[in-house]
Amino acid sequence: MAKKKMEEEEKKSVKLVGYWLSPFVDRVKWALRLKGIHYEYIEQDIFDKTPFLDHINPLYGKVPVLIHGDKPLPESSIIIEYIDQIWSHDPLLPTDLVDRAQLRVWVKFIDEKIFFASWEAYCTEGTKQEKKVKEIIVAMKKLEKKIEGKRFFGGDTIGYLDLVLGFVAYVLPVLEELGSMTILDPDKFPAIYEWTKNFMNHEVICAEPLPLRADLVAFLRWRREDFLGTYG
Known part of the structure; x- marks a missing residue:
């Protein structure tokens, strides 16, 4: 019961904003799943954008965007490195x-x-x-x-x-x-x-x-x- 509650809390704190046909979003999904990180997925139509996407990624207005807590982070390569640093088990990058x-x-x-x-x-x-x-x-x-x-x-x-x-x-x-x-x-x-x-x-x-x-x-x-x- 405690484990399930912890997973639910983690899911609330980690959100991934993406588009269903984006290979860049898939990269981040795979990284999260490899780490066993529970997350909430939020679909955004990048061809009919809402103000929300420009709010969380004001520089480019693109996906993916990882929201950890209340802090958004764009760009798949940067997100994967961040994930690997925050959740250091099962590393995706070398330590050197x-x-x-x-x-x-x-x-x-x-x-x-x-x-x-x-x-x-x-x-x-x-x-x-x-x-x-x-x-x-x-x-x-x-x-x-x-x-x-x-x-x-x-x-x-x-x-x-x-x-x-x-x-x-x-x-x-x-x-x-x-x-x-x-x-x-x-x-x-x-x-x-x-x-x-x-x-x-x-x-x-x-x-x-x-x-x-x-x-x-x-x-x-x-x-x-x-x-x-x-x-x-």
Whole structure:
């Protein structure tokens, strides 16, 4: 009874504001679940924002935002580091400061060279797309070397980089199909391909269902049309 009450109190004190199709929100959800932290989830439509979102994230008005007590904290990478510092059990980051700093470099690299680059490739065609795909493959080769011989980027357990790269396991395949492009070739990247299976089959990651593929397809097509209508 006391444990249940403590869990309820913890849930009230930890809130995650997110959007159901945001890979950045998923990163934080996974981090919280890996730590066994009970939280309240608050859905916010980022395409029809309420004043609440601008209030808790006045600089960007984006999700995710973690609210611990009454203090909001935005940006998925910053949130995950905060979670790891506050709840130090089952660490997601190394304790060595240099190693932690190097991980931050990798996070920036993954977001810029793979995540956003994949979206750009999906939103282009022809030679522009081919050039962007080649750039992503160069980046993927560097990741392949980092994961070789390991189950996860964190070693035997899921760590910070695994959470950041999680989108490769479930969003990238859909982008590849819709964009008629090939990035994660199992023959070129056998270690990363095996990692995607290990990641998606992890008991914590698969504990809660990800968005249905049909919903993801519809969303990505809609966002592409909107993107091309604005910038095309």
